[in-house]
Amino acid sequence: MKEFEIAKKIGKELTESELQEAAAKALGVRPAEVGPIEIVRRSVDARTDILYRYRVQACRKNESVAPYRLPAYQDVHGAEPVIVIGAGPAGLFAALKLLAGGRRPIILERGKDVERRKVDMASLSREGIVNPDSNYCYGEGGAGAFSDGKLFTRSSKRGDIREVLHTFVRFGADPSILIDAHPHLGTDRLPGIVSAMRAEIERCGGAYHFDSRVTDIEPGLTVRCADGSSYTARQVILAAGHSARDIYELFQRKGWGIEAKGFALGVRVEHPQWLINQIRYHGKYQPFMPTAEYSFVQQVEGRGVFSFCMCPGGILVPSSTEEGTVVLNGMSNAARNSKWANAGVVVQIEPGDQPETYTGPFALMDFQRDVERKMFAWAQSQGARHPLTAPAQRMKDFCRGILSKDLPKTSYFPGALSSPLHELLPEHVAMRLRKALPQVDRQMKGYYTNDALLLGVESRTSSPVRIPRDPETLQVPLVAGLYPCGEGAGYAGGIVSSALDGINCAEKILSL
Secondary structure, three states: OEEEEEEEEOOOOOOHHHHHHHHHHHHOOOHHHEEEEEEEEEEEEOOOOOEEEEEEEEEEOOOOOOOOOOOOOOOOOOOOEEEEEOOOHHHHHHHHHHHHHOOEEEEEOOOOOHHHHHHHHHHHHHHOOOEOOEOOOOOOOOHHHHOOOEOOOOOHHHOOHHHHHHHHHHOOOOHHHHOEOOOEOOOOOHHHHHHHHHHHHHHOOOEEEOOOOEEEEEOOOEEEEOOOOEEEOOOEEEOOOOOOHHHHHHHHHHOOOOEEOOEEEEEEEEEEHHHHHHHHOOOOOOOOOOOOOOOOEEEEOOEEEEEEEEEOOOEEEEOOOOOOOOOEEEEOOOOOOOOEEEEEEEEEEOOOOOOOOOOOOOHHHHHHHHHHHHHHHHHHHOOOOOOOOEEEEEHHHHHHOOOOOOOOOOOOOOOEEEOOHHHHOOHHHHHHHHHHHHHHOOOOOOOOOOOOEEEEEEOOOOOOEEOOOOOOOOOEOOEOOEEEOHHHHOOOOOHHHHHHHHHHHHHHHHOO
């Protein structure tokens, strides 16, 4: 097998004959002697001409390469159960791995299925009604089901990323995710994929219980829910998500061990998408080109300032899980065709960075919650018309400490209110953002502009709490058979890494 690269201008098809000729050259044979050819990666190169760069693998005719294959799912109607708490990516992929290994997943989800969940999210955006069990963070598919559905990760050491990508394709994702450097699913397509996963799990004998918020885990691994139901199994996979504050409180009450963990907090930054297109493509953007995205990392006084969850051609949405708070996130459909680009621009926060009044394992969680409440209280004190109106400021005004006289249009439906974000954000966060944003302009000329809007607050980047587990068994040291995993437990940071962590926990159970 030989691996090589081939470049092609965006907008022009890469033909089979071109692939055949390039493969023959790489292998040192005649085109007729070339065997299987596979494109393994495609990325955009906008440094000079706007190109697609393809990484390709090719073999001679007398060579063969076994294609990647997913395991088959077994009929588990009569098999021993495993309780899976949470139907986000960690829980779903753990359940699918259990099916492949012959165990019966019993999935407990505090929220609703993706179809009913949409109704609650509409009420959240339009009226500011927060359902604490069904929102942009809670419900089938988890927080990622109504975002951009980004699938790129640096966590290859966690496991075989191909298993995650091929599984998504099995359940309806576009096969392009198998080769794109920055694959994404799109908010409009993810719910259908998640529904298809549920249908397969149920067909094979697994069970779902929605509206089943876990309130207790008793000795012997009996799991009790708020509706009075209970379930018992020898193993429980805890995949509750990064905002499951009540689960952390349960662990603290039980004395099972819990610790503060670093996270990141900042603002959501929204630019006109045409501006990001022009910046990233150096003024050469054409409508047939992929909608431009960006990422950056800066170091300011010992802490990282970086872009997070960038949504090209997307919109801003309210992600509060509690009344009296304002939290923002971004989402975009598969076409990425809105007028706006948005991203979290956040500051790394480690234990000890918060004021001394915040102590103990919940120090950063309490700090996070208080910032969210401060945003809400400010907006309401200024007569905001919507309960989830976001405090906002133009980018240069923020960095100069000036209240914006007016604000540009925003995709955020609850609306934005001109506010002194430079004062509302924690001082060490605001200071680092003010220093970092002008620096970004050096690598993306035009990014630092008053046409960009900063909205507060982006605070749900990851869990501010970690549930300790044994690094070998992946179980809670004091509770045999309990496997915390994914973002909520503090061991992942996105759809793919969460899915891999769920798979790893399932594999530990199957190996017993």
